[in-house]
Amino acid sequence: MSVDSSGTVQIGDSNQITPETNIFALQREQANFRGNEYEDLSSFSIYSQALPLPLLTECINHITVHENPVIKVNSIQVLGVAASGVVHVGSTRTIQAEARVKNIREFFTDPDEENE
Numbered sequence: 035m036s037v038d039s040s041g042t043v044q045i046g047d048s049n050q051i052t053p054e055t056n057i058f059a060l061q062r063e064q065a066n067f068r069g070n071e072y073e074d075l076s077s078f079s080i081y082s083q084a085l086p087l088p089l090l091t092e093c094i095n096h097i098t099v100h101e102n103p104v105i106k107v108n109s110i111q112v113l114g115v116a117a118s119g120v121v122h123v124g125s126t127r128t129i130q131a132e133a134r135v136k137n138i139r140e141f142f143t144d145p146d147e148e149n150e
Contacts (some may be wrong), residue, residue, distance in 0.1 A: 035129040040133070041115035046105070048126045053118040061126060062140045080136050 037043055040053035059074055060067075066100035077082050107123055115121050 035112050036116075038114065038116040040131075042120045042122070043115060044120065044122045044124065044126070047124040048122070050120065050128045050130075051120055051126055052128075052130045053120065054131070055115040055116075055118045055135075057117070057133070057135045059135070059137045060140070061138070061143050075136075078136050085132060096100045104139050 035043070039057065040055040042051055042053050044051060056075070058078075105124055110121070110123070112121055117133040117135070120129055120131060122129070
């Protein structure tokens with residue numbers, strides 16, 4: 035299994051899991067980098083906008099009886115966990131995950147034009 039970019043694998047109970055990822059990817063047709071491409075990411079609104087949270091309007095009545103407080107899992111097959119993903123076996127009170135990705139592709143020629 036591969037775990038990357040704030041991915042979390044949690045076996046057992048937890049109170050709170052808060053993975054967070056901010057990814058800035060700059061791809062250029064030619065590798066001409068000035069070295070200051072990521073100094074100030076605040077100019078990209080994706081990194082400063084408030085994330086919309088779901089409205090929880092349901093009333094849930096929940097009763098749990100742990101007659102056997104042991105977690106048994108025969109097998110889990112996961113290829114990878116990344117970008118604030120969570121694989122969790124157990125119980126938790128709160129999981130708040132966030133992933134924000136900004137991809138910029140700069141071309142010297144139009145990639146949609148056919149070469150003649």
